[in-house]
Amino acid sequence: MSEKLLEIDNLRVIYKTDEGVVQALNGLSFHMDKGETLGLVGETGAGKTTTALSILKLLPDKIGLIEDGSIKFNDFDIVTGSEQNMRKLRGDKISMIFQDPMTSLNPIIKIGDQIAEVLELHRADMTKSEIEARVDEILTTVGLPTSRKDEYPHQFSGGMRQRVVIAMALTCEPQLLLADEPTTALDVTIQAQVLELMKKLKENLNTSMLLITHDLGVVADICDRVAIMYAGTVVEMGTIEDIFEASNHHPYTIGLFGSIPDLENDAERLNPIKGLMPDPMNLPTGCYFHDRCQECMEICTIQEPDNHIVDEKTNHMIKCHLFDRTKHSDDLEGKMHEPAFN
Amino acid sequence: MGKYIGKRILMMIPIILGISFIIFGILELTPGDPARNILGDSATNESVEALREEMGLNDPFLVKYFNYVKNALRGDFGTSYKSGLPVLEELKGRLPHSLKLALGSILIVTFLSIPVGIISAVKQYSFLDTVSLIGAFLLTSMPSFWFGIMMILFFALQLKILPATGVTTWKHFVLPSIAMAGLGIAVVVRMTRSSMLEVIRQDYIRTARAKGASESGVIIKHGLKNALLPIITVLGVEFGSMLGGGMIIESVFAIPGIGSMTVDAIRTSNTPLVIASITFSAIAISIINLIVDILYVYIDPRLKSNIKRAGS
Numbered sequence: 001m002s003e004k005l006l007e008i009d010n011l012r013v014i015y016k017t018d019e020g021v022v023q024a025l026n027g028l029s030f031h032m033d034k035g036e037t038l039g040l041v042g043e044t045g046a047g048k049t050t051t052a053l054s055i056l057k058l059l060p061d062k063i064g065l066i067e068d069g070s071i072k073f074n075d076f077d078i079v080t081g082s083e084q085n086m087r088k089l090r091g092d093k094i095s096m097i098f099q100d101p102m103t104s105l106n107p108i109i110k111i112g113d114q115i116a117e118v119l120e121l122h123r124a125d126m127t128k129s130e131i132e133a134r135v136d137e138i139l140t141t142v143g144l145p146t147s148r149k150d151e152y153p154h155q156f157s158g159g160m161r162q163r164v165v166i167a168m169a170l171t172c173e174p175q176l177l178l179a180d181e182p183t184t185a186l187d188v189t190i191q192a193q194v195l196e197l198m199k200k201l202k203e204n205l206n207t208s209m210l211l212i213t214h215d216l217g218v219v220a221d222i223c224d225r226v227a228i229m230y231a232g233t234v235v236e237m238g239t240i241e242d243i244f245e246a247s248n249h250h251p252y253t254i255g256l257f258g259s260i261p262d263l264e265n266d267a268e269r270l271n272p273i274k275g276l277m278p279d280p281m282n283l284p285t286g287c288y289f290h291d292r293c294q295e296c297m298e299i300c301t302i303q304e305p306d307n308h309i310v311d312e313k314t315n316h317m318i319k320c321h322l323f324d325r326t327k328h329s330d331d332l333e334g335k336m337h338e339p340a341f342n
Numbered sequence: 343m344g345k346y347i348g349k350r351i352l353m354m355i356p357i358i359l360g361i362s363f364i365i366f367g368i369l370e371l372t373p374g375d376p377a378r379n380i381l382g383d384s385a386t387n388e389s390v391e392a393l394r395e396e397m398g399l400n401d402p403f404l405v406k407y408f409n410y411v412k413n414a415l416r417g418d419f420g421t422s423y424k425s426g427l428p429v430l431e432e433l434k435g436r437l438p439h440s441l442k443l444a445l446g447s448i449l450i451v452t453f454l455s456i457p458v459g460i461i462s463a464v465k466q467y468s469f470l471d472t473v474s475l476i477g478a479f480l481l482t483s484m485p486s487f488w489f490g491i492m493m494i495l496f497f498a499l500q501l502k503i504l505p506a507t508g509v510t511t512w513k514h515f516v517l518p519s520i521a522m523a524g525l526g527i528a529v530v531v532r533m534t535r536s537s538m539l540e541v542i543r544q545d546y547i548r549t550a551r552a553k554g555a556s557e558s559g560v561i562i563k564h565g566l567k568n569a570l571l572p573i574i575t576v577l578g579v580e581f582g583s584m585l586g587g588g589m590i591i592e593s594v595f596a597i598p599g600i601g602s603m604t605v606d607a608i609r610t611s612n613t614p615l616v617i618a619s620i621t622f623s624a625i626a627i628s629i630i631n632l633i634v635d636i637l638y639v640y641i642d643p644r645l646k647s648n649i650k651r652a653g654s
Contacts, residue, residue, distance in 0.1 A: 058551055091554035098552075103545040106564050108642055118553050152643040168553070 005208050006055070006176060007031040011069035013050055013059065013232075020281045024050040026232040026288070027069070029307070034175070037202065037209045039219035041256075042229030045277055048212040049099075050232075052178040054078075055210075056096060057086050073176070092122040095169040096178040100185045101161035105153040111164045112149025115139070118171045134171060142167045142197060159190035163197070170201055177202070177209045183218065195222060216260065220244060228253050231278055231288040238316035248310045250318045251293045287321065295322055346649050347636065354628045359411070361624040365617050366407050374611040375399075380423050410617070420614030422607075429618045432603065439509050440599035443591070444584035446519030451526040451580060456566075456573065459534020463542065464561060474531055481528035490521035490594040507596040518595040522588065526580040533576045537569040544568070570641050578634035585630075586623025 013025035025047045032038050040048050053059050055071055057078055071078040073094065078086070095118075098104040106114060112135050119131045126134070136146040142163040153161055162182065169177060182198065183191040199222045202209050211223060219226055220240065227237040228250065236243065236250040243253065255273035275292040278284050284291055290300040299321050308323040310316050377393040378385070394400050398409060413420065419429035462471040481489075497517060498506035508514045541547065542565050550564040588601030596602075600619050607615035639646050 056552055058548060087554045087556060089554070090552055096552045098545060098549060100545060104549045106546040106550065106568070107644060108567055109564075117550075117555070121554050154644045154647070165549075168549075 003034045005032050005034045005036075005074065006210075007070075007072045008051075008055075009070045009072075011051075011054060011071060012067040013047070013054055013064060014067055015060070015064050017063065022280045023283055024064070024232055024280060025054065026283065028229075028233055029069075030227050030234055030237060032176070032208050032210065035206045035208055036225065037211060037223045039223035039226040040210060040212045040229060041214060041216065041219055041226060043214065043277055045280065046229040047232040048229055049180055051229075052096060052180050052210065052212060055176075055178060056090055056094060057081070057083075058090075088122070091118045091174075092172045093174055094176045094178065095172065095174040097162075097165050097169050097180065097182045099181040101158055101165050102185065104165055105161055107153055110150050110152060111156070112139075115149075115164070115168050115171055118168055122172050138167045138171050141170075141201065159186055159194060162186060162190075162194055166194070166198065166201070170205065170207070173205050174207060177207050178212070179209055180212045181214070182211075183215070184213070191218075198222070216257070228256065231280065231283065233288065233319065234317075235289065235319045236317065238311070239314045242311060242314050242316040246311065246316060248316070248318065248323065250289075250320050251295050251322070252289050255292075255294075287319075297321060343639070343646075343649070347632070350632050350635065354625070354632070357628055358621060358624055362411070362414075362617060362621050363407060365620050366410065367403070369611075369613050369616060370403055370406075372611070376423055376611050376613055379611050419618045422615050423612045424606075424610055424615075429614045432615060433600065433618060433622060436598055436600050436603050439597050440585060440588055440592070440601060442509075442515055443518055443522060443588055443597060443599060444581060446515050447522040447526065447584050448577065448581045450519055450523040451530050452577060454523075455527050455530035456534050459531045459573075460538055460561065460566065462531065462535040463538030466539065471535075474535070478528035478531050481524045484524060486521055486524055487590045487594050489524050490518065490591060493517050493521060494594075509597055514595075514597075518591050518597060521594070522584055522591045526577075526584070529580065530573065530576055534569070534573050537572045538565060541565050541569040567641060571638060574634055574637055574641075578630045582623075582627035582630045585626045586620075 008031065009029050011025050011028040012023075015022040015024055028047065028051060030038070040051060042048055050059070050064070053064070054066060055073070055078065057066075059065070066079050069079070073089070076085070076089070078089075081089075105111065109117075115135045115138060116131050119126055119134055123131070135149060139146050139149060144160060144163050144167070148156075153164070156164065162185075166182070179198065183194050186194060195218060198209070201207070211219070213219060223240055225237065225239050226243045227234045228243070229235070230252050236253050238246070243249075249257075252273070259270060259272045261267070261270055273292055278288055278291070284301075286302050287293070287300045287305050290296045293300065303321075305319050305321045306324070307317050307319050308325070310318055310323055375390070375394070377390045377397060377399060381390055381393060398406060401409070410420070417430065421428050422432050425432065458474050462474045465471055494506045494517065497504045504516050505511075505514050506517070538561075542561070546568075547560060547564055550560045555563070586600065588597070588599055589605050590601075591597070592599045592602040593605060600622065604616065604619040606612070607619065639649060
């Protein structure tokens with residue numbers, strides 16, 4: 001096994017709002033190895049962005065709180081780490097690409113200066129001309145002409161701005177890149193270009209990437225492993241083959257794949273998962289998915305399921321009572337493979 | 343850019359003409375006879391009528407206005423009925439006092455309000471924020487003449503550390519500048535706070551934090567400059583009204599500035615002086631607006647491309 005870069009264990013994050021306490025992350029656990037790409041998939045409100053912001057410790061001030069759990073980055077404890085140490089990590093060892101390139105660049109600072117700022121903050125030993133050279137280099141890498149570095153964000157298109165954001169995130173060659181839906185705000189042709197670019201850069205720099213998305217196509221394209229999130233926890237995690245090809249799945253994953261429109265068969269309507277995500281201010285008891293689950297059993301309403309490893313080789317994990325071997329090991333095999341993909 | 347500024351200066355001409363026309367019209371409609379005011383109650387009707395004829399007061403309204411503009415273009419704004427001095431001389435004598443007062447006030451407003459506003463925004467709902475809210479509330483509610491009088495009572499009469507009236511040293515301008523700044527402080531603090539609050543919630547502020555920038559770097563470099571547009575707009579408006587509208591403060595502190603001159607001129611139907619001082623305010627405000635608009639372009643590059651597009 002390769003070296004662990006990031007380890008999140010039983011992370012609980014809440015948002016204190018005027019309406020009440022939102023339980024955004026409820027015992028989230030996963031880890032990432034060096035050089036690996038992990039896809040974090042889930043519906044809106046599943047806690048994907050909260051996960052990324054927790055890793056950077058940039059949750060909204062006084063509203064977002066880490067209640068419990070740990071985040072370890074190269075043995076550095078992010079939860080207890082000081083703000084000063086966090087500032088050294090941010091932008092240097094861990095950097096983030098935000099969802100919307102139209103709003104995530106400062107509108108009144110030249111893009112070259114915005115990229116140079118990261119270097120000024122983290123590479124104090126670099127001279128002005130060295131920084132300039134590095135900015136030119138990274139702009140070329142992301143496919144932007146260096147002649148445009150003195151222009152402002154409004155002079156660029158959405159795809160080009162996302163390239164600037166990517167350049168900014170990669171200037172210091174971070175060990176971990178948090179990409180929060182980097183292609184959602186872009187149109188489809190540009191999406192492909194940007195993904196291809198990120199894939200190439202990641203390989204060249206041996207950066208690990210946490211790719212947050214709700215686009216399963218993107219996941220299949222560039223991820224090594226996938227974690228499926230639901231209501232602030234990981235309900236299923238495994239390699240790309242485990243998720244896309246293996247027969248054992250969490251009922252939520254089955255529903256998620258079932259809701260993708262099929263190009264080959266004619267269907268009158270889409271096939272969504274019934275119901276809505278539970279209200280994060282008022283989570284159900286037991287398994288958070290039980291009231292939408294087609295396989296719901298009595299225990300599901302009472303007891304939160306454990307993480308069950310269904311494939312030891314790939315560490316394919318499913319958080320569901322259906323896979324509890326101690327309770328019904330005999331019928332496990334026969335139970336799950338049929339209803340999977342219809 | 344030069345083309346844009348030239349265009350804006352040209353646009354000031356119709357504005358100033360329009361304002362002088364309106365003032366001229368209003369004064370035409372007000373009762374009172376300047377000739378009678380000059381000569382006094384004891385003068386005979388014949389001599390008053392002779393003076394009216396000599397001053398051109400019997401001409402039709404439009405003729406009078408046309409003559410006024412014609413003379414004004416030659417730099418002759420008429421003579422003050424009261425002192426007999428040319429209006430321009432009167433203005434020149436009073437302008438420095440008004441200018442010092444307005445500059446003092448706007449400096450106080452700028453250097454006090456912007457930091458307080460930033461702190462209120464960054465530490466929203468903190469003790470300091472509450473204090474600044476109450477302070478702004480008090481400053482808005484207090485009439486400036488009352489505020490001025492209270493300060494005279496306390497600092498000049500009780501503590502005897504600052505002079506109450508007069509214009510001879512810089513110390514004389516401290517109390518009136520503070521009194522004049524009062525409302526401006528309140529407005530600019532609240533404006534800075536709300537503008538900063540809006541900016542620090544933007545995505546690019548989070549991006550700056552994610553780069554590893556320090557909190558002060560994030561607030562000043564990425565926040566303040568983006569929040570500055572509405573702030574300088576308000577500062578410009580405040581400065582304009584301070585330059586031309588010092589009537590109350592100048593009266594309270596007996597400062598011989600343009601404001602107190604205007605009050606005097608209105609009371610004595612000193613028409614040339616009234617028109618000149620109000621036109622002066624209009625010009626001052628137009629120039630300040632132009633400066634504010636030019637500053638916009640330097641702060642926000644997006645506006646520059648708009649101007650280029652509109653100018654070509």
